[in-house]
Amino acid sequence: GAVVSQHPSRVICKSGTSVKIECRSLDFQATTMFWYRQFPKQSLMLMATSNEGSKATYEQGVEKDKFLINHASLTLSTLTVTSAHPEDSSFYICSARGRGISRETQYFGPGTRLLVL
Amino acid sequence: DAKTTQPPSMDCAEGRAANLPCNHSTISGNEYVYWYRQIHSQGPQYIIHGLKNNETNEMASLIITEDRKSSTLILPHATLRDTAVYYCIALSGGGADGLTFGKGTHLIIQP
Numbered sequence: 001g002a003v004v005s006q007h008p009s010r011v012i013c014k015s016g017t018s019v020k021i022e023c024r025s026l027d028f029q030a031t032t033m034f035w036y037r038q039f040p041k042q043s044l045m046l047m048a049t050s051n052e053g054s055k056a057t058y059e060q061g062v063e064k065d066k067f068l069i070n071h072a073s074l075t076l077s078t079l080t081v082t083s084a085h086p087e088d089s090s091f092y093i094c095s096a097r098g099r100g101i102s103r104e105t106q107y108f109g110p111g112t113r114l115l116v117l
Numbered sequence: 118d119a120k121t122t123q124p125p126s127m128d129c130a131e132g133r134a135a136n137l138p139c140n141h142s143t144i145s146g147n148e149y150v151y152w153y154r155q156i157h158s159q160g161p162q163y164i165i166h167g168l169k170n171n172e173t174n175e176m177a178s179l180i181i182t183e184d185r186k187s188s189t190l191i192l193p194h195a196t197l198r199d200t201a202v203y204y205c206i207a208l209s210g211g212g213a214d215g216l217t218f219g220k221g222t223h224l225i226i227q228p
Contacts, residue, residue, distance in 0.1 A: 004160075043204075044218045045218075049214075091158075093160045093161070095160075105151075106163070108153075108161045108162065108163075110159055111159065111160045113158075
């Protein structure tokens with residue numbers, strides 16, 4: 001149980017284009033989803049927290065107009081990187097917590113590797 | 118959330134028990150100790166968590182000292198697939214907040 005999927009697993013795009021990443025909880029209802037990013041040889045950094053049906057809360061230094069998060073249902077959250085630039089190239093990972101599983105625990109997706117040319 | 122301190126790297130022989138220490142001397146009474154691991158190029162994997170008592174599951178055991186200032190994650194019979202970065206995280210609020218990852222311990226299982 002407690003499986004989180006992400007799509008796509010990797011994406012290459014041109015500078016200036018937008019990229020959407022999906023995060024799904026497959027066997028539980030995710031009341032809260034989190035988005036992280038990880039640059040090479042660094043730890044994961046929390047970008048934002050989203051509760052189903054509410055606006056996301058962004059961490060300091062993360063531009064909410066650039067990283068659009070939608071958590072419209074209890075099983076799906078999306079992260080859209082708008083007008084992507086090479087410095088946005090990173091490993092983006094979502095996690096989820098919610099109903100039907102251990103309430104205190106977050107379960108992570110496999111990550112999406114974004115390369116902006 | 119309390120800061121945690123872990124050794125940057127450790128080696129362990131395959132088949133032996135791997136004991137990973139974590140210091141969290143400023144942990145508060147309502148903060149849980151969580152352990153996650155990240156195998157190269159994958160998302161983190163939940164291992165175990167605890168508040169006061171020792172915990173065991175199919176993956177590992179968690180030993181928390183009586184004063185809660187430190188803990189040890191034990192992988193009883195390490196395999197090559199256990200090579201990963203292990204993160205010890207102190208978290209309050211019943212898990213409502215996002216996780217703050219430190220540098221973790223890079224555990225290398227030697228054949």
